Amino acid sequence: MQRPGRLLAASVGLAAGAASLAAAELVAAVGTTTRSPILDVGDRVIDLVPSWLKDAAIQLFGTNDKLALLAGIAVILVLYSAAVGIIAMRHRLLPGVVGILAFGAVGATAALLAGRGPAAVLPAGVGALIGVAVLLALHRTWFRVSDSHAGIASEDRRQFLVGLGATFVTAGIAAGAGRLTAANAAISSGAAASTLPRVVRPLPPIGASADLGLPGLTPFITPNDEFYRIDTALSVPRVSIEDFSLRIFGMVDQELIFSYADLTARAQIESDITLTCVSNEVGGQLVGNARWQGIRLDALLDEAGVQAGADQVVGRSIDNYTCGFPVAAATDGRDAMIALGMNGEPLPLVHGFPARLVVPGLYGYVSATKWLKEIEITTFEAFDHYWVRREWSAQAPIKTQSRIDTPGPLDSVPAGPGTIAGVAWAQTRGIAKVEVQIDDGPWQEAELAEEVANTTWRQWRLRWDVTPGRHTVTCRATDATGELQADERATPMPDGATGWHSIVVFGD
Numbered sequence: 001m002q003r004p005g006r007l008l009a010a011s012v013g014l015a016a017g018a019a020s021l022a023a024a025e026l027v028a029a030v031g032t033t034t035r036s037p038i039l040d041v042g043d044r045v046i047d048l049v050p051s052w053l054k055d056a057a058i059q060l061f062g063t064n065d066k067l068a069l070l071a072g073i074a075v076i077l078v079l080y081s082a083a084v085g086i087i088a089m090r091h092r093l094l095p096g097v098v099g100i101l102a103f104g105a106v107g108a109t110a111a112l113l114a115g116r117g118p119a120a121v122l123p124a125g126v127g128a129l130i131g132v133a134v135l136l137a138l139h140r141t142w143f144r145v146s147d148s149h150a151g152i153a154s155e156d157r158r159q160f161l162v163g164l165g166a167t168f169v170t171a172g173i174a175a176g177a178g179r180l181t182a183a184n185a186a187i188s189s190g191a192a193a194s195t196l197p198r199v200v201r202p203l204p205p206i207g208a209s210a211d212l213g214l215p216g217l218t219p220f221i222t223p224n225d226e227f228y229r230i231d232t233a234l235s236v237p238r239v240s241i242e243d244f245s246l247r248i249f250g251m252v253d254q255e256l257i258f259s260y261a262d263l264t265a266r267a268q269i270e271s272d273i274t275l276t277c278v279s280n281e282v283g284g285q286l287v288g289n290a291r292w293q294g295i296r297l298d299a300l301l302d303e304a305g306v307q308a309g310a311d312q313v314v315g316r317s318i319d320n321y322t323c324g325f326p327v328a329a330a331t332d333g334r335d336a337m338i339a340l341g342m343n344g345e346p347l348p349l350v351h352g353f354p355a356r357l358v359v360p361g362l363y364g365y366v367s368a369t370k371w372l373k374e375i376e377i378t379t380f381e382a383f384d385h386y387w388v389r390r391e392w393s394a395q396a397p398i399k400t401q402s403r404i405d406t407p408g409p410l411d412s413v414p415a416g417p418g419t420i421a422g423v424a425w426a427q428t429r430g431i432a433k434v435e436v437q438i439d440d441g442p443w444q445e446a447e448l449a450e451e452v453a454n455t456t457w458r459q460w461r462l463r464w465d466v467t468p469g470r471h472t473v474t475c476r477a478t479d480a481t482g483e484l485q486a487d488e489r490a491t492p493m494p495d496g497a498t499g500w501h502s503i504v505v506f507g508d
Ligand SMILES: Nc1nc2c(c(=O)[nH]1)N[C@H]1C(S)=C(S)[C@@H](COP(=O)(O)O)O[C@H]1N2
Pocket: 227, 228, 229, 230, 231, 232, 233, 275, 276, 277, 278, 317, 318, 321, 350, 351, 352, 363, 364, 365, 368, 369, 370, 371
């Protein structure tokens, strides 16, 4: 009885693994509570890794951190399947079979932990069984062939290889079909809501006095497809507007439940709000400004009746992510809202379709729950939300920041008249002043674009006479309460970075 070589044995394992994953993808695409086991496992990894490791991943891969995680999982899968093949084909079959079942169990456990009900184990379960079936079939084919010939004839070997190849091709097609179906379901659920209700008092368009339109300067409104995206979701949670519901409960006089139609039937407001991620470094890009449309949160909470003693509003997503912020931030008159629209369109899937929270003045991780399903009124004492459990601060008002957009770091700028320009933000306080320092010169006051609202960033510019040589350019803002942006460098952890943005440029 001749055993296959290492490479061939490994390929058998890979074929079983591929068939297993493909079956899982297909099953996942059919159900509504089912999901690719890779994504479920990835999500559990994201939940479990300590904050420092996650920060390191974001530092290393930026917003590609999820892609990096999926690539890591893929590499592990390939190595594991190859090892299973080698063990099963060159040593003993049973441990190989157990290996596949064990992997199925990991996927099933990850799916169960996601809390979508018992049917969630089906993709991993069916996948594991198919994987075992393929392994057994290929094992049998090989050893039958090799038994009857005492050394494998080239014709039979060819047949075996064709079987192996066919498994890969079928698995590839099936997995592709599964993924496509899942992606289409997500897209069509978004398209179904392609009309937004009318806003009661629409805001005027942004004029040239607020958006200076300088080359290299961040536009006042960030287009949806350029808006930064930060979340823990490996695949975008999808919920159709028919299945959507929003429950407001907890320390309230009356629990409320809204369908999507209930939300669109209510008075719609519009508000320009600059969203900011706490992980944004000084000079960083994890900040964007949109015109949001939705329903005032204070009106909803008023209807529900917030009970005495409650001090925290928790927003929970359909994938059970949580944010939490002070009741006062929802009721002090600022435009805290349940947003349905972003820049005139229904929320894009990655930005929280069908509904999300947006609260001016608070970092996204405490306020901006996407794919919103529940609002729970509680206390800070009683509940720690997602990032608080990972040692980030429970209270997270946005810190005053200013950024130089143009020129860029290490740019060469022609000597003569030039422009330095950027944005500054201090949401809900507003920006009163931006100053710029060139080399060791005096602080010069920049010209500010018109303030649209104290909930947004504000553009600024300063003309300067560029002289040849190396120059350091630094900016700092003062908010409308008169407080100067903090100079001390602080890391984003635990409640937002501080420091003045500084770049080096070269005059030609
Ligand atoms: N469901 C869900 N909502 C979430 C998050 C998340 O991980 N899951 N991340 C928050 C964080 S940290 C930020 S900064 C904002 C980012 O919103 P955006 O991706 O639309 O820019 O969403 C917030 N809402």
